[in-house]
Amino acid sequence: MKTHPSELFFYHCAAQPVDKKALAYASSIADYVNQIDICKEDITETQWESILLKLDMHAKDLLNRAHPDYQEFIAGKDFDDAGWLEILVKYPYLVKAPIVIYHDKAILCNTPSDVLKFD
Structure with missing residues (x-):
């Protein structure tokens, strides 16, 4: 896939209000912002693996452990890498x-201003 430099x-997830603030920061540092709503678009295991490699993180580290669905379906279970994907x-x-990827680097934006780490 060819991308602009x-x-x-x-x-x-567009439904999250904090994400809107982070998007505003992202728009301030880049001419082209490609928004991917992970709650509406299908992200494949291969795409997630690529994102995780750029983040240098494990899938488990991306998840909100306080969410009721995490507690019900995931907490206390052991998964291999494929299971986490x-x-x-x-x-x-x-x-x-x-998650923001810019110039082949990636960060998990725990706060909206984390986007500015690219600037």
């Missing part, structure tokens, strides 16, 4: 914060 990828595909709304 100054394109920023913003993976988020399946969880991201099945429950993308459990991702606790937006």
Whole structure:
């Protein structure tokens, strides 16, 4: 897939109000913001794996452990790497914060201003 050199990828759940603030920051540092609503668009296991490699994180670290669905379906269970990728595909709304990829680097934006770490 060909991308513009100054394109920023913003993976988020549009229903989250905090994500809107992070998107505003993202728009201030990049000319091209490609919004990917992970709650509406299907992200494959391969795409999640690529994102995790850029973040240098494990799938479990992306998830909101306080969410009731995490507590009901995931907490206390042991998963291998493939299992965690399946969880991201099945429950993308459990991702606790937006993910920004810019210039082939990625960050998990725990606060909206984390986007400015790219600037």
